[in-house]
Amino acid sequence: MTLPHNTITPIPNNEPDAVPALWNTRYSEIDENFLNLDGRVDAREIEITAARKGKGSLDARLDDMASAISSTSVEMQNATVAALKFAIDQAALANYSIKAFKQQLQQEGEMTIQNKGIVSGCAATKSTTAARNLTLSTGVCFANGRAYAVADGVNAASVPSNTGVGSATVYAYLYQDAGGLWRVAVTAIGQQVPPNSIRIYNITVPANSTDATDPSLTSVILTDIRRIERNFPSRLNSPALASAVINGLSANNYRLDFDVVSATGAPCEAAAIMVFSRATNGFTVQLASAADNVTVRWRTSKLNN
Structure with missing residues (x-):
């Protein structure tokens, strides 16, 4: 900040002897210079106060600036990066521990x-009176925590034809109809046994086994997989x-x-x-x-x- 200042007029050597009126002029010029000096001192104090940025002294402000500058040094940056990396590693370890606890430790x-099966009977045989049919013997099955009587079924289920080039496996099973009676059925090729049913036989149907080529199921293999619990429910x-x-x-x-x-x-x-x-x-x-x-x-x- 630059303030204007006045100068005191010098008395030339050739000026006549000074008289009081001329002295008054110099005194006025001297007073004005002192007033300007006071203004310049006040302005410098304002400028210094602003430079302190709220610190108690210029020395404290300089220390603060030195600290800020040191925080951007290479050493400080390296220390900061190292601290951040350590924190990230610790967080990753904690996350891994939580994940391991959830997915492995517990x-x-x-x-x-x-819990379904057969108490007695319910044997399937190839029919001798109808093409590609199965006959079921009387018996008792268990499901839903209790036993059920199963009536015999002559020609009760049909074994599907296999027109493919390879053998196929289908399944004979017992199911409970809408009236609560248990009956026998055979799945189609590629079909699974329905829920809540009782699978009793695996049936292997060879390639090109049809009504025309094998009506009596001669080449068809019945594999008994009945789970028989004769002492149900006591043992x-x-x-x-x-x-x-x-x-x-x-x-x-x-x-x-x-x-x-x-x-x-x-x-x-x-x-x-x-x-x-x-x-x-x-x-x-x-x-x-x-x-x-x-x-x-x-x-x-x-x-x-």
Whole structure:
């Protein structure tokens, strides 16, 4: 900031002897210079105050500037980057630990155990009176936690033709109709057994097996897969099994806990869910109950994995 200033007029050497009137002129010029000097001092104080930027002194302001400048040095930048990298690494480690805890150390899931089968009878044979038909013998099946009588069925189900170049497998099964009666049926080629049914036979149909080429099912193979429990419901010789897949663990000595969510028929407690086998990537349980459609919530725990 530049302020105007006045000068004092010099007395020339050739000026006549000074008189008081001339002295008054010089005094006035001197007073004006002092006034301008005061203004310049005030302006400098304002400028210095502004330069302090709120600090108590110029020295404190200079220290603050030096600190700010040092924070942008290469050493400071390297230290900042190192601190950020460490923080990011720690966060990644924490996220990995949480993920491992959820996906490996403790895992949860649900499974449903179907407990259906045959008490007696319900054998399928090839018909001798109709082309490509099966006849079912009388018997007793069990499902929904109870036993049901099954009436015989002569020529009760038809085996589909196979016009393909390779053999095909279809399935004979029992199902409960709208009236509550259990009947036999055979799936079409490529079709799965419907839910809540009881599969009793695998049927292998060779290539080019049709009504014209094999009406008596001579080349068709019936494989009996009935689960027969003659002492149902008091004792099960071949308990129903169900398996679950888990994320791989380091060993199979993990803990398993079960909670029965729902069941059809007989009561079912968690104690009826028994571990049949276990591996590092899954386990199989068996059902020690006459109940059916048992939904089980399970949890594996291995905190020292």
